[in-house]
Amino acid sequence: MKQGLRGTVKINMYVYEEVIDSIVQEIKRVTGQEVNASEISEPPDSSMGDFSTNIAFSIAKKQGKDPAKVAQELSEELKPRMVDQVTPQGPYINFKVKKKEYTSRALQEAVQEGYGGRESKEENITIDYSHPNIAKPFHIGHLRSTVIGEAIANLNEKIGYRVIRINHLGDWGTQFGKLITAYKEWGDPKELEETPIEHLNELYVKFHEEEKLNPELSDEARRNFKKLEEGNQEQLELWEKIRELSIEKFKETYKRLGIKFDTYKGESHYARTGESEKMVKEALEKEVAQIDLDGSIVVNLEKHGMTNCLIKKRDGSTLYSTRDLAAAKDRWKEYRFKKNIYVVRSAQTLHFKQIFKTLELLGYTWSNRCIHVPFGSLNMPEGAMSTRKGNIVELEQLLNEAQGRVLKLIEEKNPQLENKGEVADEVGKAAIKFNDLSQNRVKDIEFNWERALNFEGDTGPYLQYSHARATGIIEEVSEEAQGKDPAQELNSKEEQEMIKKISEFPRTLKNSAEKNEPHILAQHLLELTHAFNTFYRKHSVKYAETKELKSAILKLVQAFKNTLAEGLKVLGITPLEEM
Ligand code: ARG
Numbered sequence: 001m002k003q004g005l006r007g008t009v010k011i012n013m014y015v016y017e018e019v020i021d022s023i024v025q026e027i028k029r030v031t032g033q034e035v036n037a038s039e040i041s042e043p044p045d046s047s048m049g050d051f052s053t054n055i056a057f058s059i060a061k062k063q064g065k066d067p068a069k070v071a072q073e074l075s076e077e078l079k080p081r082m083v084d085q086v087t088p089q090g091p092y093i094n095f096k097v098k099k100k101e102y103t104s105r106a107l108q109e110a111v112q113e114g115y116g117g118r119e120s121k122e123e124n125i126t127i128d129y130s131h132p133n134i135a136k137p138f139h140i141g142h143l144r145s146t147v148i149g150e151a152i153a154n155l156n157e158k159i160g161y162r163v164i165r166i167n168h169l170g171d172w173g174t175q176f177g178k179l180i181t182a183y184k185e186w187g188d189p190k191e192l193e194e195t196p197i198e199h200l201n202e203l204y205v206k207f208h209e210e211e212k213l214n215p216e217l218s219d220e221a222r223r224n225f226k227k228l229e230e231g232n233q234e235q236l237e238l239w240e241k242i243r244e245l246s247i248e249k250f251k252e253t254y255k256r257l258g259i260k261f262d263t264y265k266g267e268s269h270y271a272r273t274g275e276s277e278k279m280v281k282e283a284l285e286k287e288v289a290q291i292d293l294d295g296s297i298v299v300n301l302e303k304h305g306m307t308n309c310l311i312k313k314r315d316g317s318t319l320y321s322t323r324d325l326a327a328a329k330d331r332w333k334e335y336r337f338k339k340n341i342y343v344v345r346s347a348q349t350l351h352f353k354q355i356f357k358t359l360e361l362l363g364y365t366w367s368n369r370c371i372h373v374p375f376g377s378l379n380m381p382e383g384a385m386s387t388r389k390g391n392i393v394e395l396e397q398l399l400n401e402a403q404g405r406v407l408k409l410i411e412e413k414n415p416q417l418e419n420k421g422e423v424a425d426e427v428g429k430a431a432i433k434f435n436d437l438s439q440n441r442v443k444d445i446e447f448n449w450e451r452a453l454n455f456e457g458d459t460g461p462y463l464q465y466s467h468a469r470a471t472g473i474i475e476e477v478s479e480e481a482q483g484k485d486p487a488q489e490l491n492s493k494e495e496q497e498m499i500k501k502i503s504e505f506p507r508t509l510k511n512s513a514e515k516n517e518p519h520i521l522a523q524h525l526l527e528l529t530h531a532f533n534t535f536y537r538k539h540s541v542k543y544a545e546t547k548e549l550k551s552a553i554l555k556l557v558q559a560f561k562n563t564l565a566e567g568l569k570v571l572g573i574t575p576l577e578e579m
Pocket of ligand 1 (some may be wrong): 128166170324342
């Protein structure tokens with residue numbers, strides 16, 4: 001066991017994994033067979049044992065024997081560490097762990113700060129997420145990417161990677177020609193400073209209305225964008241101001257959400273430095289791209305079952321795609337990533353397939369480290385928000401609405417609570433985040449306040465509430481229950497179920513990270529918490545018969561609380577002590 005900075009525990013193999021590893025080693029020693037840890041699972045019923053494997057099938061097949069016979073023979077020879085009993089059951093082999101030893105190790109690990117963390121791998125993972133477009137409201141269209149991206153970033157950090165959080169801003173394109181034109185016509189510097197996004201959005205809308213009546217404006221917008229591309233002072237200054245003010249505004253929301261990006265290097269960087277242009281040249285030179293009849297430049301991907309990827313328009317400008325090619329190359333150069341992850345809605349699946357394929361055709365072997373993590377849409381039903389401007393829901397509004405609704409609940413349930421406003425904000429954010437993270441990522445989701453805020457349902461507030469309840473129990477009994485080896489007393493089914501969920505936590509984190517599926521972790525936290533609540537309903541903690549038992553239960557509740565807290569933090573949710 002290694003203590004990292006601030007006493008945070010970082011272990012490469014936790015007890016649950018150690019048992020599995022030992023079983024794997026034993027099978028190899030006895031049979032000479034290499035088995036994968038994933039071939040060790042759990043029996044359907046815990047009364048059969050704690051671990052199980054069907055490895056006898058494949059061994060029997062190779063040797064032309066009966067699987068049940070092999071299972072029986074192996075059961076006699078396998079002697080894994082920390083395992084008490086090895087029993088054949090038909091073709092299966094079940095393992096029962098030494099309860100006392102296992103429990104004591106599991107609890108000892110689980111109460112440490114940073115539980116589930118791994119030693120640093122000194123490898124980089126870049127994650128591209130959130131990426132709103134500047135001069136536009138930060139609306140709920142970006143919520144899922146922001147929430148899922150942050151969870152995936154935290155997961156990877158937790159299992160030992162160095163994570164680089166990238167906000168690939170939509171900060172370039174012809175729309176800025178329009179915006180500059182509109183600002184020059186109708187803009188107000190004071191309004192721009194005070195309410196930048198609102199003002200810019202109004203200007204943008206106005207531009208489109210006026211453009212219909214006055215087509216001259218479109219030409220002017222094109223001219224202004226051209227000037228911007230050429231680095232003309234006036235246009236550039238205005239664009240820079242817009243960018244700066246937008247980022248400042250976005251940062252307020254990120255702060256509220258507890259998110260910090262390492263870089264805001266967005267599309268403009270690749271357009272302005274000429275890196276996109278260079279990409280086009282390289283693709284032509286390597287004969288990956290061709291000049292089309294109309295003068296545009298495309299990468300032909302027909303052979304690979306995809307439509308062509310346009311990388312330069314007829315008028316000579318580069319595109320979103322070109323900038324993504326350049327950005328990927330730039331990230332590789334700077335970070336030598338182990339993985340380069342893009343958390344972007346499903347609608348862009350083809351785009352990323354084209355980008356990754358093009359990189360491969362350009363000869364970049366690291367293209368297979370690029371991963372698109374898609375997700376479905378978030379639908380806000382009519383009437384879900386009391387304040388609505390146009391038909392877009394801004395993220396800030398959504399957070400305020402959540403906070404307001406939670407505050408009302410607190411006034412009903414616990415009016416004496418301190419820092420009600422703050423707690424309400426934390427619970428509101430938890431509701432919104434967990435609603436997203438607990439569902440299947442690729443599915444479209446329908447937002448529903450009653451469901452997201454239900455303290456008794458499978459929600460963020462339910463987890464926070466259970467965490468607060470555990471905190472209360474610990475405070476209540478900790479003085480009376482000290483010392484003694486706790487493990488010996490925790491024999492009930494409910495206690496054993498909790499220990500199981502607690503000790504599986506590190507492996508779940510890893511699994512969730514490797515699959516880019518925060519929902520695996522979210523579901524585990526729900527199961528863990530259900531186990532705690534079932535236990536709590538059945539066993540009185542305060543009136544435990546013996547001091548030993550009280551002390552054992554205390555340790556169990558502490559382990560639960562810490563596991564849940566570590567898991568919630570990874571999902572970007574604040575564990576609360578009281579609510
Ligand atoms: N700003 C883009 C949008 O709102 C998403 C950018 C995703 N990241 C990327 N590297 N393409 O659609």
